[in-house]
Amino acid sequence: MSFFTTIKKKTTLTAATNQVAKARKAEGGKADQLYKTAYEGFEFVLSDNLMLADALYNWGFGLLNQAKSKEGDEAIKLYEDAINKYSFCLTVEPYYLGAAVEGGVAYMDTARLKGVAPDDDLYVRAKKCFEQAGNIQKGSGAFNLACIYSISGDNEGCLAALKDAKEFGHLPDDADILSDPDMQKVIKTPWFTEFLENIKAEKEAEAKAEEDRKKAKAEARAIANGKVPEKSEESDDSAKAETEAVKETDASEEEAK
Numbered sequence: 178m179s180f181f182t183t184i185k186k187k188t189t190l191t192a193a194t195n196q197v198a199k200a201r202k203a204e205g206g207k208a209d210q211l212y213k214t215a216y217e218g219f220e221f222v223l224s225d226n227l228m229l230a231d232a233l234y235n236w237g238f239g240l241l242n243q244a245k246s247k248e249g250d251e252a253i254k255l256y257e258d259a260i261n262k263y264s265f266c267l268t269v270e271p272y273y274l275g276a277a278v279e280g281g282v283a284y285m286d287t288a289r290l291k292g293v294a295p296d297d298d299l300y301v302r303a304k305k306c307f308e309q310a311g312n313i314q315k316g317s318g319a320f321n322l323a324c325i326y327s328i329s330g331d332n333e334g335c336l337a338a339l340k341d342a343k344e345f346g347h348l349p350d351d352a353d354i355l356s357d358p359d360m361q362k363v364i365k366t367p368w369f370t371e372f373l374e375n376i377k378a379e380k381e382a383e384a385k386a387e388e389d390r391k392k393a394k395a396e397a398r399a400i401a402n403g404k405v406p407e408k409s410e411e412s413d414d415s416a417k418a419e420t421e422a423v424k425e426t427d428a429s430e431e432e433a434k
Contacts (some may be wrong), residue, residue, distance in 0.1 A: 197211070197238060197242070216240075229269050230269045236261070237283075252286075277318065278306070281305075290333065325359070328359055342399075
């Protein structure tokens with residue numbers, strides 16, 4: 178393939194991706210037309226293997242978001258098409274994180290629409306996608322796995338997955354967790370309440386520690402400048418340590434001059 182063809186395909190891919198972004202903000206027929214134009218662009222890019230994975234992923238991303246705006250069989254058909262694109266993408270590029278995560282989401286959305294049982298093959302396939310995501314990047318599929326465990330009533334598995342999501346920085350905000358339809362079976366259980374309370378306590382402790390650090394630093398700077406600020410007993414030791422650090426910094430700056 179020539180250099181100019183490569184440039185054209187790259188430009189087409191960028192334009193098609195942008196059209197998906199616009200379609201997500203549009204409604205009705207306008208959104209559908211934008212999605213259609215984007216899909217034509219992705220199809221053009223797929224006429225050659227270059228940028229194949231990116232095209233498949235973004236095509237699937239468009240279908241996934243379009244499906245969320247539809248209902249019934251129309252939505253299911255779009256979800257299934259998105260799953261095919263994500264699966265193909267992972268065949269081309271097994272470490273494509275977005276395709277693994279969103280492929281699992283598409284399976285779960287389809288399962289929810291069809292009203293299948295927790296042990297249905299759709300949930301099994303979703304679980305495999307999230308596990309694959311976790312192998313690509315630690316914790317990236319953990320919260321989604323927690324949702325699957327919640328649906329199936331596996332409290333131990335759900336808690337373990339939530340802890341993994343927290344450890345690797347992939348845990349959503351409390352409000353998002355509590356409003357997630359897949360977490361409704363566990364949000365009133367004692368262990369889940371304790372989990373959120375522990376997170377809240379950790380955040381409050383971190384915020385207080387940061388506030389104390391800033392206060393001690395301000396006091397130390399004031400002392401170093403010959404002022405006597407008002408301070409609490411608990412910040413006295415921190416202020417002394419900060420004062421020594423400030424003095425050393427100031428001395429170093431003076432020597433540099």
